[in-house]
Amino acid sequence: MLLSVENLTVRIGKVEPLSGLSFTLDRGEILGLVGESGSGKSLTAMAVTGLLPLIGGRISAGSVVFDGTDLAALPEARLRPYRGKRIALVTQNPMTALDPVQRVGDQVDIMARLHLGMDAKAARARTVDLLNRLRIPESRTVCDAYPHQLSGGMKQRIVIAMALAAEPDLIVADEPTTALDVTVQAQIIHILGELVRERGLALMLITHDMGVVAQVCDRVAVLYAGRLAETREAGPLFARPRHPYTRALIDCIPREGMAPGSLTGIPGLVPSVAQYPAGCRFHPRCLHADAACQQVPEARPQADGGSVSCHHPMEADHG
Amino acid sequence: MLDYILRRVLLLVPVFLAVSVIIFLILHLIPGDPVDNLLRVGSNAEARARIEAKYGLDRPLVVQYGIWLANLVQGDLGSSIITRRPVSTMIAQVLPNSLMLGGFALLFSTIFGVIFGVIAATWRDRWPDQMLMGGVLLGSTLPSFWLGLLLILTFSVQLGWFPVSGARGWESLVLPVLTIGLGGMALVARVTRVAMVEAAGRDFVLLLHAKGLSPTHIRLRHVLRHAMIPVVTILALRIGWVLGGAVTVEYVFARPGLGLTLIKALAQHDYPVVQACLLMLAIAVMLGTLLGDILQALMDPRVRSALT
Ligand SMILES: Nc1ncnc2c1ncn2[C@@H]1O[C@H](COP(=O)(O)OP(=O)(O)OP(=O)(O)O)[C@@H](O)[C@H]1O
Ligand code: SF4
Numbered sequence: 061m062l063l064s065v066e067n068l069t070v071r072i073g074k075v076e077p078l079s080g081l082s083f084t085l086d087r088g089e090i091l092g093l094v095g096e097s098g099s100g101k102s103l104t105a106m107a108v109t110g111l112l113p114l115i116g117g118r119i120s121a122g123s124v125v126f127d128g129t130d131l132a133a134l135p136e137a138r139l140r141p142y143r144g145k146r147i148a149l150v151t152q153n154p155m156t157a158l159d160p161v162q163r164v165g166d167q168v169d170i171m172a173r174l175h176l177g178m179d180a181k182a183a184r185a186r187t188v189d190l191l192n193r194l195r196i197p198e199s200r201t202v203c204d205a206y207p208h209q210l211s212g213g214m215k216q217r218i219v220i221a222m223a224l225a226a227e228p229d230l231i232v233a234d235e236p237t238t239a240l241d242v243t244v245q246a247q248i249i250h251i252l253g254e255l256v257r258e259r260g261l262a263l264m265l266i267t268h269d270m271g272v273v274a275q276v277c278d279r280v281a282v283l284y285a286g287r288l289a290e291t292r293e294a295g296p297l298f299a300r301p302r303h304p305y306t307r308a309l310i311d312c313i314p315r316e317g318m319a320p321g322s323l324t325g326i327p328g329l330v331p332s333v334a335q336y337p338a339g340c341r342f343h344p345r346c347l348h349a350d351a352a353c354q355q356v357p358e359a360r361p362q363a364d365g366g367s368v369s370c371h372h373p374m375e376a377d378h379g
Numbered sequence: 380m381l382d383y384i385l386r387r388v389l390l391l392v393p394v395f396l397a398v399s400v401i402i403f404l405i406l407h408l409i410p411g412d413p414v415d416n417l418l419r420v421g422s423n424a425e426a427r428a429r430i431e432a433k434y435g436l437d438r439p440l441v442v443q444y445g446i447w448l449a450n451l452v453q454g455d456l457g458s459s460i461i462t463r464r465p466v467s468t469m470i471a472q473v474l475p476n477s478l479m480l481g482g483f484a485l486l487f488s489t490i491f492g493v494i495f496g497v498i499a500a501t502w503r504d505r506w507p508d509q510m511l512m513g514g515v516l517l518g519s520t521l522p523s524f525w526l527g528l529l530l531i532l533t534f535s536v537q538l539g540w541f542p543v544s545g546a547r548g549w550e551s552l553v554l555p556v557l558t559i560g561l562g563g564m565a566l567v568a569r570v571t572r573v574a575m576v577e578a579a580g581r582d583f584v585l586l587l588h589a590k591g592l593s594p595t596h597i598r599l600r601h602v603l604r605h606a607m608i609p610v611v612t613i614l615a616l617r618i619g620w621v622l623g624g625a626v627t628v629e630y631v632f633a634r635p636g637l638g639l640t641l642i643k644a645l646a647q648h649d650y651p652v653v654q655a656c657l658l659m660l661a662i663a664v665m666l667g668t669l670l671g672d673i674l675q676a677l678m679d680p681r682v683r684s685a686l687t
């Protein structure tokens with residue numbers, strides 16, 4: 061297993077926005093991490109890429125075992141060689157992800173120069189090659205452009221090129237297409253999927269778009285209010301969701317015209333970190349909630365792999 | 380870019396003309412008559428008319444302005460009513476002093492201000508930051524004449540390292556530069572610190588960390604670069620101030636400069652000298668702004684794009 065997250069718990073100051081997440085991800089696989097806005101997807105990405113200290117957070121319990129090493133136990137200085145080189149990040153908003161005063165070519169070049177020890181010329185040749193493969197027209201000219209001269213989709217491709225440049229084993233893509241228009245979204249998702257198959261990368265694709273998950277993910281981890289609701293293979297999960305929250309998510313796969321992040325099918329909102337309810341955190345919104353749900357549900361392993369954290373998992377076929 | 384600079388310089392011409400009109404007019408609008416100074420007590424009206432004719436004060440204002448501007452463009456700033464020396468000679472004598480003092484003071488504030496700002500931002504809210512920012516607060520509240528006297532007492536009188544006053548040799552420059560530069564340094568350090576903290580919180584910085592770049596590289600090559608954009612603007616705006624606002628320092632250190640010349644001329648109603656001094660300061664402010672704009676365009680491609 062390339063990445064194996066066990067009981068991941070994150071603290072930021074006094075709050076604990078993530079509690080006891082466990083999931084795995086192997087090479088050549090795409091794991092979809094889904095959940096409404098505020099459920100903790102970005103923080104999970106930060107934990108896996110070792111960036112929590114930047115926002116004043118830390119992994120307070122659990123492990124993030126990457127290729128045999130527990131990253132949660134490494135000090136910052138020993139963590140850095142993993143960042144960019146072995147684990148790459150694609151962030152949510154391409155508009156603000158690039159340094160606005162540096163040419164985009166240089167921003168990609170630095171990856172090969174830093175992590176692969178290439179000289180400027182070799183690194184640039186590699187960058188141009190990458191941009192070509194990401195289907196960026198006139199890639200040499202684009203290298204000399206500044207971010208503000210490029211469209212959002214183009215910028216996100218540059219960010220993806222940056223992530224790919226040092227040949228990482230794992231890419232964590234945090235809502236890579238949310239800020240883009242629909243056609244560009246499809247293109248980018250398609251490109252990412254292709255790269256995973258071609259190069260045997262592992263991709264952790266964070267999104268709140270169940271439609272995208274259904275299209276490209278092999279496995280899915282459903283996050284709710286900082287806890288894992290359900291994690292299973294995509295096929296069975298979509299066919300027979302066991303967790304009421306998963307079911308609700310699937311029932312309201314965003315259709316065109318819906319505000320991203322909103323789940324009109326589920327009344328109520330994700331509680332904020334300070335107001336996580338006791339017991340099952342979904343119970344105030346759950347139709348199946350009863351007295352048992354005042355206790356935190358254990359993660360129950362499933363016969364078809366994966367696990368579900370619910371006192372009353374749904375058994376019946378979906379539909 | 381060259382195109383931009385050219386356009387920006389051309390734009391200065393109307394600004395310069397407007398400024399020259401104002402400078403010309405101010406002196407005719409403020410109370411006090413220089414002719415009174417030139418007349419002996421009890422002189423008759425005839426003597427007065429003679430003097431007014433000599434300095435052209437009897438002609439219509441528009442004509443006076445035209446003549447003044449035409450002479451100005453040829454480098455003729457008229458001659459002092461009080462000393463009767465050509466104003467251009469007087470300016471040429473004090474301007475190098477002011478330029479040197481201002482230039483070195485700016486250089487000093489920039490270099491040390493940026494260094495201290497970077498240190499403070501790097502160790503934000505820890506002791507290096509608190510110490511530096513405490514010093515900066517002190518530095519920006521001390522009046523410059525007091526600071527000047529303090530420096531003279533310590534380094535000239537007590538230690539004897541530098542001359543007490545005068546404008547001869549580089550040694551005489553050290554204390555005045557320090558006196559002016561410390562205030563500027565405090566300002567630059569504060570702005571650098573705030574701008575760095577702000578820039579470090581931007582989205583792209585997170586991604587730079589995710590790329591595996593070292594924190595030092597990120598701080599100096601990316602965050603500082605962004606932080607320098609507001610710093611450059613502030614420094615450019617300070618150019619005019621440093622040249623003209625050094626009056627107290629020029630006074631304390633007895634270094635004749637533009638500021639002191641201006642104050643003296645004002646007190647004596649010496650029109651041509653006042654005009655020339657104000658003109659020099661206005662030019663300095665204009666060139667400072669120009670320089671600031673050009674530097675900003677050089678540093679920020681978004682500004683460059685907005686221009687074309
Ligand atoms: N720096 C922080 N300090 C305190 N709480 C934080 C911090 N960052 C995030 N949180 C909280 O942690 C929870 C999870 O945030 P996170 O950004 O991971 O959500 P998300 O699932 O990525 O949402 P979105 O879809 O809006 O990006 C939220 O309730 C958020 O308020
Ligand atoms: S544990 Fe209870 S409240 Fe929570 S999802 Fe299951 S049924 Fe709903």
Ligand SMILES: [Mg+2]
Nearest residue numbers: 101102152234
């Ligand atoms: Mg997020």
